Amino acid sequence: MGKAEKTRAAIIEQVAEVFNRKGYSGASLQDLTEATQLTKGAIYGNFADKQEVAAEALKYNIDRIAAVIVENRNSARCEADRLMAYPNAYHAMYKWILSNGGCPIANTLTDADDTNPQLNRLALLFVKKWRRDVEKTVEAGKKSGEFLPDTNGSEIGKLLLTLISGGAMLAKATQDHGFMDSALTQAEQIISKQKSKSQ
Amino acid sequence: MGKAEKTRAAIIEQVAEVFNRKGYSGASLQDLTEATQLTKGAIYGNFADKQEVAAEALKYNIDRIAAVIVENRNSARCEADRLMAYPNAYHAMYKWILSNGGCPIANTLTDADDTNPQLNRLALLFVKKWRRDVEKTVEAGKKSGEFLPDTNGSEIGKLLLTLISGGAMLAKATQDHGFMDSALTQAEQIISKQKSKSQ
Amino acid sequence: MGKAEKTRAAIIEQVAEVFNRKGYSGASLQDLTEATQLTKGAIYGNFADKQEVAAEALKYNIDRIAAVIVENRNSARCEADRLMAYPNAYHAMYKWILSNGGCPIANTLTDADDTNPQLNRLALLFVKKWRRDVEKTVEAGKKSGEFLPDTNGSEIGKLLLTLISGGAMLAKATQDHGFMDSALTQAEQIISKQKSKSQ
Amino acid sequence: MGKAEKTRAAIIEQVAEVFNRKGYSGASLQDLTEATQLTKGAIYGNFADKQEVAAEALKYNIDRIAAVIVENRNSARCEADRLMAYPNAYHAMYKWILSNGGCPIANTLTDADDTNPQLNRLALLFVKKWRRDVEKTVEAGKKSGEFLPDTNGSEIGKLLLTLISGGAMLAKATQDHGFMDSALTQAEQIISKQKSKSQ
């Protein structure tokens, strides 16, 4: 990693929370220079514009969550555990998420809606990938007999997303971790119910 | 209703969607003048500042939803129906919600977090009231024998809020009504499961 | 006095202090409506514009001072007493002046300098009249033998004005009445010194 | 001196007359950009707000006068000359003062009274220092036998201030230098009269 790339990475790391907390338009260049202890020039030397910084920061935030999900999926021994990777990942991370300004997916989808298509697209890509992965896992589980034949992968994907990002949003906003706990418990129950009795 | 009150009401009505779509800081005075076809002076003649316009617009948006919930609760014949009022209300309104920039609660809670305490407070008040009403209803249902004795009102309140506002958020963001449908169905199932078998 | 004239007079009386305290541009229409308990429309019904209100208010303030000077002059028995009318008038009024925002002449001459020629002209007219009256009085006193032949009316007029308006300005600004006292005493000494010994 | 400090100094120098002429609220940002040939952004890059620019401009104006007074005081050979430093300084500067919008002390004390406490405080500090210095000088002169034992330092300080700032105010307003001349002459006489005959 060259020097320039190191600086870029350091900037991204340090502004990720700022953007997540204040949103794209709420975070000013001054917020970024304060968070990074760099000058405006330094930021513009490493990024084309604020937009690009925000996009990279969002990618960074999403990747941190995605990495934990992937980790959990990779260590799973059955398809149900591969689904459990989602609630498990958030279970492992939710203290970090709540102290970092909330769920970046929820924040981006509500904040950047009409104002910032690029950020929106990035968040939607994550949603799409999540749904596709859940669907594939459910299909695999049905083929192997682990899941009941009428298990609906699309439905489960939507519910996991809704419960988890909705729970994170409300837990952050109310400062009541109970929202996250309830949502994750409910998500786990939904997954469990799909298991065929022979399991 | 005096002329001033009419204008105030008209402004609120016309800017409610703008604020819901763009958020407090994303919506500029110019956005407001374009939406209302009034001048800046006219807006400042009727409101103390942008903050007040935003607060009134949020109240308006919340009230529209609250009104439908209340309506549904009032026409309910049993405690379970009183809980069903929540998903039913969103079922009735979700086309309007999705075409108006999404769920104002979700939008406000993610947008106004650190920037705008007053709007945040308004949204949190709605959340609190929702939870309290659900808890009272569950208690009443347990007393009357309609609900199982171990029904947990707090848990149900949190899940309804999470599913419904999370579903609305994702449906809006993805333009996929399925998120809302799945969330509402799930919410209904959760309510149904609490009914004692004798019912 | 017709009704319209009564309203005009009442407005002038009530805004005189506001203009004296805040200056022409510092006093807003809102300040005027608050001071008069009237609507903007009522003020514009009775005056062409803010400028006219300010001019009338200044005339009112100047006239209150001029009236006391004239009163003192009229009751004077000799030319020296006619000069003493100036410090005497301010002696009689300075509590009122200091509690009303200071000397309107000093305020206008410094405030309205470049911004408001009309108000400036009004204040300068008062200055001119003061100087002319002092000069005439001195001439009369010299003719009658009351004053020394080398008494310089122009000089005395300037000094009286400088001491009195300067003293009022500093007394108001420092909240120290001593400035006014010292200036008036000094003015009186200057006048006394002009008396011929035969008196 | 870094570039920023040079710009700051240049701005202060160029706007000092504008503020002295138009007053704090009368001088608009546009006036400042026109006087400096800089953009609004450049001004806000070098000062926190208009208030700060005004305060620095007033300090600059006061300092120019104070510097000449100090210079005169330092070259004085006796206590009487130390008092004469005040009229002498204004004698040396009054062309500059009158062509620059008048005496900044008089302007500030009447203009900024209720509107701008910080500027008021700056002007009052100068008044206080002037009075204290005069009193100390008089005390020293009395001890050394240069002044009569009943010389009243407080009285003399007030009269010098009143005559000089009042004279400047009227000279500026009437465009008649005579006001300044008479006031300075009178001030000199007051000082001379305190000298003990043995001197």
Added chain:
DNA sequence: GATGAATGAGGTTTCATTCAT
């Protein structure tokens, strides 16, 4: 004749971005 809602120009300030050093 009085009202007060609406106007629109102008006020101060902040922002993302550029560019000479």
Added chain:
DNA sequence: GATGAATGAAACCTCATTCAT
């Protein structure tokens, strides 16, 4: 390549004034 002073558009807000009712 980094700096930070300068830009200028756009932000929020206030003002004196007008005019339909």
